[in-house]
Amino acid sequence: MRGENFASTAGFGLRGRVPRRRSAAVAVLLAVTGLVAGCAGAGGGHRAVISLPRAVPSGPAAEGDRPAAAQPLPPGPLGRYVAKLPAFPPAPAPTPVTVPPGPAAGWYSRIQTTDRVAFLTIDDGWVKKPEAIELLTRAKVPVTLFLTVNAIKDNPDYFTKLRDAGATIEAHTVSHPSLTGRSYAFQRKEICGSADWLAQRYGRRPVLFRPPFGNKDATTLRAVRDCGMKAAFFWTETVDKGKVRYQKGHTVQPGDIILMHFRPAFADDFLAALTAIHKAGLTPAVLGDYVN
Ligand SMILES: [Zn+2]
Numbered sequence: 001m002r003g004e005n006f007a008s009t010a011g012f013g014l015r016g017r018v019p020r021r022r023s024a025a026v027a028v029l030l031a032v033t034g035l036v037a038g039c040a041g042a043g044g045g046h047r048a049v050i051s052l053p054r055a056v057p058s059g060p061a062a063e064g065d066r067p068a069a070a071q072p073l074p075p076g077p078l079g080r081y082v083a084k085l086p087a088f089p090p091a092p093a094p095t096p097v098t099v100p101p102g103p104a105a106g107w108y109s110r111i112q113t114t115d116r117v118a119f120l121t122i123d124d125g126w127v128k129k130p131e132a133i134e135l136l137t138r139a140k141v142p143v144t145l146f147l148t149v150n151a152i153k154d155n156p157d158y159f160t161k162l163r164d165a166g167a168t169i170e171a172h173t174v175s176h177p178s179l180t181g182r183s184y185a186f187q188r189k190e191i192c193g194s195a196d197w198l199a200q201r202y203g204r205r206p207v208l209f210r211p212p213f214g215n216k217d218a219t220t221l222r223a224v225r226d227c228g229m230k231a232a233f234f235w236t237e238t239v240d241k242g243k244v245r246y247q248k249g250h251t252v253q254p255g256d257i258i259l260m261h262f263r264p265a266f267a268d269d270f271l272a273a274l275t276a277i278h279k280a281g282l283t284p285a286v287l288g289d290y291v292n
Pocket of ligand 1: 172
């Protein structure tokens, strides 16, 4: 992993100042850069690599108030990120899908809906950048966290703050193993164990689950259901190092599930995800509200 951190914003700021008439050429250049950089991680197998030509969205979807910037901006690099946070209209009343009855939990890569919404999910929890709390508070958007117990147990209060800023905490195993092919007992211990721990620590039992690496089998979905959760999730888009990678097309579609992680480039990834949702004319919504 590149040693990217919150202080290294020079390249990002430069992109924001690219004149619009040059943006197409710059987008091509950045897409090539993204292809080179996207050689590892969860997004490596996806067909299309699209980078953000501009940090600040333009066009009709960008109009409206800017609640994130309504307060005085924080000093330094964080202020520049806050200034670029898009403002969204409220999410519509949800039209949830119903998990099929039976012994297995539901499995979804996206939610089938015509609502103008998308779902931002953030996994693991190893890297706990302080600016994530400020950014989520300022962005005023719902996010779903799939947290790994072993990644968060050294500082669970960090995630209490994120929860209080609008995050919903869901389960992602105790130790982050690949579950495919493992015994029912092994999978149940990892899955129930994470839900139990999160319930005890945060006062709400998770109802959603994401398997590490997106790896699951029929045993996984049975254990998820037996552990009292409704559904498990893959994803549609991934975000890493400030770039959104699409499995299909190059726009976020209604019902898409976007995956990012708690990584050193959290601010770049969070801003890239929200900007992509905003450019698509969509609003972030609560994933759990869309599953019955
Ligand atoms: Zn993970």
